[in-house]
Amino acid sequence: MMTIQELNEIKERTLKTMELRLQKKDTGKHVLICGGPGCHSSNAGEIKEVFEEKIREKGLDDVKVTLAGCFGLCETGPNVEIYPEGIFYSRIKVEDIDKIVDSHLCKGEIVEELLYEGSIEDGNIKPVSEVDFYKKQVKIALRNCGIIDYENIDEYIALDGYQALAKVVLEMTPQEVIELMKEANLRGRGGAGFPAGRKWETAFKYPADQKYVICNADEGDPGAFMDRSILEGDPHSVLEAMAICGYAIGADQGFIYIRAEYPVAVHRLEVAIRQAREKGLLGKNIFGTDFNFDIELRLGAGAFVCGEGTALMESIEGKRGMPRPKIHRTAHRGLWGKPTIINNVETFANVPAIILKGADWFKSIGTEDSPGTKVFALGGKIKNTGLVEIPMGITLREIIFDIGGGIPNGKEFKAVQTGGPSGGCIPKEHLDTPVDFASLGKLGSIMGSGGMIVLDEDDCMVDIARFFLDFTVDESCGKCVPCREGTKRMLEILERIVNGEGTPEDLDRLESLAETITEGSLCGLGQTAANPVISTMKYFRDEYEAHVYEKRCPAGSCQALLEFFITEDCIGCTKCARNCPVSCIEGKVKERHVIDTGKCIKCGTCMEVCPVGAVIKR
Amino acid sequence: MGNVTITIDGQKVTVPQDYYIIQAAKEIGIDIPALCYDPNLEVAGACRLCLVEVEGWRKLETSCSTKVREGMVIYTESERVVNMRKEILQLLLDNHPNDCLTCQKAGECLLQQYAYRYDVKFREHDGARRPNYVDTSSPYILKDDSKCILCGKCVRTCAQVHDRKVLAFAGRGFDTRIVADGDFTLEESSCVSCNRCVVVCPVGALVDRRLLGKTRVWDSQIKGVKCKACDYGCNFEVISKKGKNIAVRAKAPSQGRPLCLKGRLTTEFIYLDEPETPYKKVNGKFVEASWKEALELDGIFEKLVEEEKKGVGAE
Ligand SMILES: Cc1cc2nc3c(=O)[nH]c(=O)nc-3n(C[C@H](O)[C@H](O)[C@H](O)COP(=O)(O)O)c2cc1C
Ligand code: SF4
Ligand code: SF4
Ligand code: SF4
Ligand code: SF4
């Protein structure tokens, strides 16, 4: 059993070893290597080993090397930070390590050519905290990611870990915890934004011999890895929060439902749960009280629909992961018919900070309607792809252009897709919309779990809708008619349109199908499946019409609608005509050639062979 | 448990407060179309046909899985509801073979009945369709996947009997199917031919094979009988045509009445004029059996004969 005194002792002791990283001390050096999903999949482990080896060779005993959770800037990984200066190196290869050790660690000379490009401004080198990418971010859910060693519970404790749990079980009643959570108005980060405090209150109010706390770590949105980064970089924050929730509602058992495709996160959670149990922070009589709480992992097979609360519970109960009708609220009758709280990973990660710092502090960040922060995975046509945590209420423009660095290759921004397959596309005119639950909803999109995909002028909006629908059709569980049959028909229509076979009636049919699917489906998957279609039809109807009426793709992206065309730059060399496999190019020597588009099979050969680049796609 | 009073299509009705809307409607003779609902089974909410409009509620709600609440005002055939039903039925028909002419289920098929009621028709299109897979391995059940509307009733009813749980959903989305034991034919699977699933299937996806081609419902007389093979006394129907009893089929299983093959065969044997050859499953194969074997009278029968002889001798 752990007492609060022991907890504080660990904190003091471990904090000393972390001072450099926290920039509280300036002798010695600390090398932090990003072990997040992006960087880990490259070779963070090897980089760490080589660093350690070189440092040993040089006899630098005051340099410490640590693998930490995701730094966020996955685009430039593998990333390395050196403290106390906070120097940020990016795209580090094993060969570069010698140089960093020799000059930076031994002589204190920064290796400029390896620096993250954004950390040099007007010839000055900025520490990581000043880099644009990080400056506008506010870290609550990700507060420890990239700072602590995720496999060392002491480092979590050093940064106030498990203090919130201690405070709750030793000083607060369950009602007080719930009041605090309601006051803070933490809204669910898993998609729907339901206030966590109110949900907890419902579960608290129903007496039962057994209650459950579930952490939803299914994270099925394509391209999303917010939850995974938290679980990998700071697993204890989720464990602590689940125990707090258990105390508040009167549950002694928690489950983390996590997809088996996240083996690293699963491993780190296993380590974290073991460490917490060893220290008595999970298990019986936590902090010497009569509060018991334990957590088990449940692995999902990676079906998107299993992230839906009722399907998730079916799956934990050992049944096929299909949603069930919501006859009772989950907080009333959930897992095995018992009062159950399901919250998302990021929702939980906010909880310990709220308990320690209070509702007023939390509400001072973000907006009134949506307090706090939200983590987004920035992707698509954006310079800084990666993970960002922003205060609610900052605009899409700030996220995309200030933090994300804008659109690469001088292309023009077209739209941003939020909320993944359940969300919608938001066009240029709404770039100044603040990011909060209500504002995104008004535009026909959703906050969702935090996917944010930036689209540029080369992206065809019909094809984007098709892409998301294709995902939904694959992931529909097949239980209810509107979703199972309707999304398939919708996809068939979209495929026809991008292939240039769409008819005007198809547009009407899309609209009526969207209505049926949205209103008729059983679960959130179907109810939101049409959003990508509805929002692109709303803001980019001209693109749909161009495909249907003119058989033209304005973005020049739909292969079937492209035409090969020879411009006046043609010098009449006849090369294209000689190479065309279907002989559909005519023209006299030294005169401009012409393609018979009716016969052209769009193989692209003419474009390849033309010596002056006179063949274009349009 | 208290009662609540609600208004359905302008009629007031008072029902126990744990009733679903569909049950309350039934009390006053309002028949809400429902393909996946069965009062004896766990609620599924899958077909979405039973959607109704509740005054003051933003979304349509499925009446099979929404409990009544005091003062609720419900419309079961409003324009919004009817349009939604038509769309849903159209989605079903777009993925269903146009086979009512020869389908054994015609006349009793709920899909057919609702399509008629809401005037929705089969139509041509070149989109995808369910694969045309027919399982003819069982002499008792014909499983035609192309007609399945995935209401899931068969899965739920099969699982209600301890140790059965033969049927399950497989695949996802548009490719979802009902399979036996993973994906076996009924013959290879652990199916015990009780025909519970056949009885609850609302369409012609599971039909009683021993009825096939013998008669249409509108052409025959049907009489309910009770099985005499064991104490459960399950319900069966004897179907007759031109004064001849030609087939027996199981009736809906109810609480504590599990249905079984032996009971069915016993009933056939008792009532039918010309009972068809019975089949027994031996090591995952259906084989012809004698009636003595099928009714599990081996031994008993010999003993009976012996007893009779003894009785004669003693007298
Ligand atoms: C199809 C579908 C998939 C979902 N996937 C997830 C998921 O992967 N992770 C998650 O936290 N919530 C997911 N949700 C939302 C959950 O149903 C639920 O609202 C959420 O876990 C509640 O937690 P929160 O209130 O903390 O957001 C999904 C919902 C739907 C309809
Ligand atoms: S909406 Fe789609 S995913 Fe949800 S229950 Fe219906 S078929 Fe399954
Ligand atoms: S794209 Fe191919 S088929 Fe078309 S004109 Fe060029 S070479 Fe010929
Ligand atoms: S199952 Fe019903 S709708 Fe389908 S063919 Fe048979 S009778 Fe017609
Ligand atoms: S006949 Fe009986 S055992 Fe066989 S699948 Fe149907 S319900 Fe299950």
Ligand code: SF4
């Ligand atoms: S076989 Fe019949 S009962 Fe089973 S799911 Fe299909 S339609 Fe429903």
Ligand code: SF4
């Ligand atoms: S059908 Fe089977 S279970 Fe039912 S009464 Fe007859 S013998 Fe008994």
Ligand code: FES
């Ligand atoms: S009967 Fe209600 S959804 Fe099928």
